[in-house]
Structure formats: structure tokens, C-alpha cells
Amino acid sequence: METKAISLGRSLSVPFVQELAKKGLISVPPRYVHTDQDPPIISLDSSSPQVPVIDMQRLLYEDFMDSELQKLDQACREWGFFQLINHEISSKLVGKVKLETEEFFTMPMEEKSKYVQQGDLEGYGNMFVLS
Structure with a gap:
């Protein structure tokens, strides 16, 4: 079976947020502000929405799958x-992935730039910046 690469178009080159932060900005540049979205809910109040929790084990059993x-x-x-809970991935591996991330x-931007996306979804960066 032949696979075909999917082109997602081109993205604009924009500064990395990490580099902007080093410059001591005191406000978010307008290109990063999405006024068409609800503002984030930042609260420690237990009545605020909670991050969704998905149980991997329930996905494996027909009675709970749907x-x-x-x-x-x-x-x-x-x-x-x-x-994601009940995924059976060892806490040692999760810790290792977190540490390496x-x-x-x-790392300095120069080093991270070696891993920047090159036209596909794999790599460092964001191919969906289409200002």
C-alpha cells in the first residue's frame, strides 16, 4: 500500500515565544492573542472546570468503550x-520522558533549531502559524 505525504501548506516564520520572553516583554504581542476565544479559566476553586480525565482501561472494555x-x-x-489514567506505562518511564522534555x-535556541519542523508534523515548532 502506497502512502502519500499530506501538505499542510506553509507557515510564516515567527519568533519563538522563549526568545520573546528573553527580551523582557511586558505584554503579549498581538499575533499571539486570539480574541475569538474565551479567556482561560485560572482558578484553584474546585467549582471551576477540571481537566478531562480519560481512563484507558475503560476504552478497552465494550461495556464502557462508547x-x-x-x-x-x-x-x-x-x-x-x-x-490519561490506567495506561499501565511505568512511572519510571513517565518520569524519564518528563525529565528529557x-x-x-x-537548551539554547541554536541547539533546539536543529530539530525544527521541515514541512511535516514531526519536529520542534508549530507548522500551524498562519497569520
């Missing part, structure tokens, strides 16, 4: 992320 898939769909559409993002 309801958990609906929760997953809603989390992806409305939040863009979720917390932190190490990557603290």
Missing part, C-alpha cells in the same frame, strides 16, 4: 488535551 470515547472526543474538541526545552 461513553469513554465520547469523553475523549469532547476533551479533544473542547480542551485540546486530557489526562524539560532538558530539551531548556
Whole structure:
């Protein structure tokens, strides 16, 4: 079976947020502000919305699969992320991935730029910046 590459168009080259922060900006540049979206809810109040939790085990059992898939769909559409539980990935591996991710993002921009996206979805950066 032949696979075909999907072109997502071109993105504009924009400064990395990390570089902007180093310049001591005191306000968010307008290109990063989306006025068509609700502002984020930042609260420690337990009545505020909670990050969706998806149970991997429930996705594997027919009795619970449909309801958990609906929760997953809603989390992806409305939040863009979720917390996955009961995935059976060892806490040691999760910790290692977290540590290596932190190490990557603290590298100098020159070093991170070696891993920048080159026309596909893999790599560092954001191919969806289409101002």
C-alpha cells in the first residue's frame, strides 16, 4: 500500500515565544492573542472546570468503550488535551520522558533549531502559524 505525504501548506516564520520572553516583554504581542476565544479559566476553586480525565482501561472494555470515547472526543474538541489514567506505562518511564522534555526545552535556541519542523508534523515548532 502506497502512502502519500499530506501538505499542510506553509507557515510564516515567527519568533519563538522563549526568545520573546528573553527580551523582557511586558505584554503579549498581538499575533499571539486570539480574541475569538474565551479567556482561560485560572482558578484553584474546585467549582471551576477540571481537566478531562480519560481512563484507558475503560476504552478497552465494550461495556464502557462508547461513553469513554465520547469523553475523549469532547476533551479533544473542547480542551485540546486530557489526562490519561490506567495506561499501565511505568512511572519510571513517565518520569524519564518528563525529565528529557524539560532538558530539551531548556537548551539554547541554536541547539533546539536543529530539530525544527521541515514541512511535516514531526519536529520542534508549530507548522500551524498562519497569520
